[in-house]
Amino acid sequence: MELPAHNQKKVSTPPSTKAAEILNSELNVAVKNRDKKAVLELLEQGADVNSKVNSGWTPLQTAVQAGQEDLVRLLLDRGASLHARKDNGGTAFTEAGIVGNVEILQLLLERGSDINDHDINGFTAFMEAAWYGKEEALRFLYSRGAEVNLRRETSEEKAKLHKGGATALMDACRECHFSAVKILVQEMRADVNIRDNRDRNALIHALKKVSSKERYDSAVSIVHFLLEHGVDVKSKDECGKSALILAVEMESPELVAAFLEKDEIDIDDADEEGNTALMVAVEKGNCKIAKLLCEKGARTDRGNLLEVARRNRSLDMENLLREHRATFVPETPRAWEPNSKRWRAQLKKLDQMYRPMIGKLKTFPYIQQKIQDDIYLGLHGGTEVAVRITLSAEGNKEKEFLEECSHCEHLLKLFQSEKEKGCMYLCFPLWEKNLQEHLQDPEGQKDYKAALKMIFRALRELHSLKFAHQDLQPGNFVIDLAGKIYLADFGNTRRSIEGQEELINSDLEALGTLVLYVLTGGRKPLQQVGIKDLARNSPDYMEALDLVQSLSSRDERGLEGLSKHPYFWNNQSRFNFLKAIWNAIKDYRNRESIFQNPNVTRKTFPYPQWTKMIDKDILLVMENPRNAKQYKYKNYVTDLLRLMRNMDEHKDEGISNKIGDYAEYFLKVFPKLTIYVYNSLRQNPTWSRLADFQDPSL
DSSP, rough: OOOOGGGGGOOOOOOHHHHHHHHHHHHHHHHHTTHHHHHHHHHHHTTTOOOOBBBGHHHHHHHHHHHHHHHHHHHHTTOTTTTTTTTOOOHHHHHHHHTTOEEEHHHHHHOOOTOOOOOOOOOOOOHHHHTTTTTHHHHHHHHTTOTTTTOOOOOOHHHHOOOOOOOOOHHHTTHHHHHHHHHHIIIIITTTOOTTTEEEEEEEEHHHHHOOOOOOHHHHHHHHHHTTOOOOOOOOOTOOOBHHHHHHTTTTTHHHHHHOOTTTTTTTTTTTTTOOOHHHHHHTTTTTHHHHHHTTTSSSSSSOOHHHHHTTOOOHHHHHHHTOOOOOOOOOOOOOOOSSSHHHHHHHHHHHSSSOOOOTTEEEOOOGGETTTEEEEEETTTEEEEEEEEEOOOOHHHHHHHHHTOOOSOOOOEEEEEEEETTTEEEEEOOOOHHHHHOOOEEEEEEEHHHHHHHHHHHHHHHHHTOOOOOOOOOGGOOTTTTTTTEEEETTEEOOOOOHHHHHHHHHHHHHHHHHHHHTTSOGGGGGGGGGGGGGGSSSSSHHHHHHHHHHHTOOOOOHHHHTTTSSSHHHHHHHHHHHHHHHHTTTTTTGGTOTTTTTTTSSOTTTHHHHHHEEEEHHHHHHTTTTOOOOOOOOOHHHHHHHHHHHHHHHHHHHHHHHHHHHHHHOOOOTHHHHHHHHHHTOOOOGGGOOOTTTTT
């Protein structure tokens, strides 16, 4: 029986696709219009609370942008997603940072937002608040745990283009929010000298975007404030422009004068186009700034200053320049080719550009000439070098240590050094790449064993100087054009090992991790690589595994002994070792006991049925020799060693034709044999001397 109409249960019918689009669009408009009643009605009609309109905006994000806390709360109660993202990856929470509404920020945090959530460009709510000068939002987010010195995270592709890496302080400086800058530095201890991925600090950001009188005044105040708080005035922008050059571009005599008071400032420093501060001032026709620079000793013989002044029809500028002995000396580029393949273009550019010389050194410490952190390209007396810049006191100490390394084959040597304005310029022979770059280079075959031999040798040399390294990471191993590896200490983390054996053990454990990193081709970051990442199908797997475990277990052999580990032996050496063991024990009546004593041999023989694993024809021939009596081989390790020795000493043409190289055959069939025999002997006091095998290749 059909129920009366008033008793029938209402079933809501989902709107059609077109109708849904209209409802969702109307919902977004209602939120924009802050019409709470319309929002409720549209949601009742089936509008999707998480629908998206242009550029991926959701109703919740629109409500946040409008600063409507009641609408935000309503949408959240109706299931709006906190974590929905716009096309740029922004969420309601990052949008709240832009708006600066503390009540909405607090509400979103209470509902589960992540304080350090960021969009695809790496902007967090804290950074957005700094960018837009939202001071109360900054204070609130800081009180809730926002990371003040967090650098902008971005994609790997963008990072390779040197994008990202900026901090909230840089954002506040760039947008000229002086009050926000003071809050960040004075109240939150923001670091004024962190650099972004283009090597720019907060000072450079403060000088980069000044387009109005109001912004100019704020930028000047920010720069003075940063100078008072110890900002590094030697930072450059992505075009190699110094703070002084940027101040000249701003046409700020006040800032130019302030920078010229700093001893660290090089008045003749030039950008990547070779333009000095004076050249920029002349080009802009700013006589006041040009006079300041000339009176402080700026060189007037670089660039065609007089011609530029004439072209600008500035007689005052021309007279000023002549008063300071302006001359023009044409430069003829030399036909010179660097030895380096990787750094060829940068070295040629460095050679041809104008740079103020530091003794015999020509260098340009900015991002396009950077080799790795704090290391730049240079030319010292025409020789290609890598330049590390330190404070003079630190540099003198470093120079003393480097002079001790002069006789070492695999420790990075000092080529020359120069001093200027409280800085030491340490010059090293130029390398092509570091270990990480070498391993990750898709071109060319990688000889991991040869690389590790040099790495072990380098660390042994450092330990012989009575120092532990304490920072054995891939960036501290550099490789020259010939493929030779050198150990450097760019972080100055080394420590004296006098009376501190623990430091040696720490180096060995770190070396074990580095061995894994090398053997896995640098595919994972050093901190994430583990034994599970070793390739089990590698012919050296067992030896590599044992070497890594030995390094991490405070093995009594130490670095010297482990440098002779079977991992470093080639196949023929391993085969020769196994044959030599039989020759050494063959006359010992109870020879099986060498490998059977449970108090000595900690692992059982891995091939208890080896006679079934070996080629049947080989076993048949060896058990029935032509000119000797028959011998029945048993499944003892000693019998396997005997067979290997006899086969090689009395070669059979048929066997040779069938299996080819004997060493390769046996080590492929019995890959665990070498390390088993080696460790069994090493752990047996009576026979340990036999494990001390001298591999000719080492």
